[in-house]
Amino acid sequence: MAKFDLFQFVPFRLNRLAAEVSAALSDEYQVRYGLDIPEWRVIATLGFRDDACSAQFISQCTRTHKSTISRAVTALLERELIERVENEDDRRAFELRLSAKGTALYEELIPRLLHKERDILSCLTAQERKDFAAALGKIERSLDLVQTRHGQKAGAY
Amino acid sequence: MAKFDLFQFVPFRLNRLAAEVSAALSDEYQVRYGLDIPEWRVIATLGFRDDACSAQFISQCTRTHKSTISRAVTALLERELIERVENEDDRRAFELRLSAKGTALYEELIPRLLHKERDILSCLTAQERKDFAAALGKIERSLDLVQTRHGQKAGAY
DNA sequence: CTAAGATAGTCTCATTTGCAACCATCTAAA
DNA sequence: TTTAGATGGTTGCAAATGAGACTATCTTAG
Numbered sequence: 001m002a003k004f005d006l007f008q009f010v011p012f013r014l015n016r017l018a019a020e021v022s023a024a025l026s027d028e029y030q031v032r033y034g035l036d037i038p039e040w041r042v043i044a045t046l047g048f049r050d051d052a053c054s055a056q057f058i059s060q061c062t063r064t065h066k067s068t069i070s071r072a073v074t075a076l077l078e079r080e081l082i083e084r085v086e087n088e089d090d091r092r093a094f095e096l097r098l099s100a101k102g103t104a105l106y107e108e109l110i111p112r113l114l115h116k117e118r119d120i121l122s123c124l125t126a127q128e129r130k131d132f133a134a135a136l137g138k139i140e141r142s143l144d145l146v147q148t149r150h151g152q153k154a155g156a157y
Numbered sequence: 158m159a160k161f162d163l164f165q166f167v168p169f170r171l172n173r174l175a176a177e178v179s180a181a182l183s184d185e186y187q188v189r190y191g192l193d194i195p196e197w198r199v200i201a202t203l204g205f206r207d208d209a210c211s212a213q214f215i216s217q218c219t220r221t222h223k224s225t226i227s228r229a230v231t232a233l234l235e236r237e238l239i240e241r242v243e244n245e246d247d248r249r250a251f252e253l254r255l256s257a258k259g260t261a262l263y264e265e266l267i268p269r270l271l272h273k274e275r276d277i278l279s280c281l282t283a284q285e286r287k288d289f290a291a292a293l294g295k296i297e298r299s300l301d302l303v304q305t306r307h308g309q310k311a312g313a314y
Numbered sequence: 315c316t317a318a319g320a321t322a323g324t325c326t327c328a329t330t331t332g333c334a335a336c337c338a339t340c341t342a343a344a
Numbered sequence: 345t346t347t348a349g350a351t352g353g354t355t356g357c358a359a360a361t362g363a364g365a366c367t368a369t370c371t372t373a374g
């Protein structure tokens with residue numbers, strides 16, 4: 001039988017690495033700002049988009065279950081980090097956007113996270129980083145993992 | 158402020174990719190063999206090692222909490238997929254190994270998982286795969302993530 | 315030898331999260 | 345228009361998991 005080495009097995013390595021990297025970042029958003037991962041994802045998505053978007057949209061592009069997003073949205077509303085207005089066209093849906101307070105947090109947090117990311121990737125050369133990102137992109141696309149506009153796939157975001 | 162793109166942010170991408178890849182594999186060990194992730198990790202570690210090892214060791218090298226491993230071990234013992242014998246030198250510890258039944262399952266499962274892994278990575282060229290694995294290795298080492306023998310780090314496994 | 319601290323493993327508890335039922339609203343078709 | 349099905353979002357519930365207390369055992373210092 002083919003010799004199997006768990007520690008060479010990419011799915012296992014991805015899991016372990018993702019967990020470790022998340023833990024390394026959580027100091028920034030968890031300890032410092034009291035955000036958990038889903039909350040951070042909501043903030044990040046809203047901060048990145050100029051226009052408001054729905055919970056559904058956040059759920060789809062972050063690949064996070066809608067109930068998890070719903071809970072995160074509720075918590076962020078209570079902390080007044082985001083705002084929610086009814087959608088006139090569809091009264092089931094809401095438009096979400098960062099509040100002034102949320103925007104301030106976002107702009108404070110982002111540089112810290114980018115710095116951490118740079119730290120983590122600093123063991124690679126510039127070319128290696130580029131290749132690594134490209135490989136991630138290829139795998140993502142082949143798994144149909146790249147979300148773009150409201151639930152559709154492919155295309156530049 | 159530096160423009161931030163969640164979808165270019167490596168920690169986020171790793172999380173999402175790891176989750177997706179795990180889901181893709183779970184059909185094999187979850188649906189087909191009724192193993193959850195921690196159980197599969199125990200099986201994989203025991204199958205890979207020729208000699209018996211402790212729960213502690215499995216916990217350390219898979220980076221899985223000892224209580225999680227403990228539960229997985231209990232479940233696998235009940236299903237008689239693994240065996241446990243007292244360690245003569247240290248009566249707190251147990252030596253774990255695959256049973257005949259467990260070995261059979263292992264040898265059936267491994268080719269399926271390797272096949273899945275190959276599928277997932279088939280979007281990369283051979284060279285890209287090699288570079289990708291090398292980059293993973295560098296990041297793992299820089300995060301001090303490479304476990305080797307009983308709790309020690311570094312060195313070839 | 316004894317006591318203090320470390321370590322292996324189990325167990326309880328709290329948290330997190332996915333699933334699925336549910337409500338309200340929208341869309342499409344008869 | 346009425347009705348069936350789809351969709352956005354919320355919530356109750358159950359499964360999974362990490363933290364940490366706990367027991368038993370081992371190790372080391374005095």
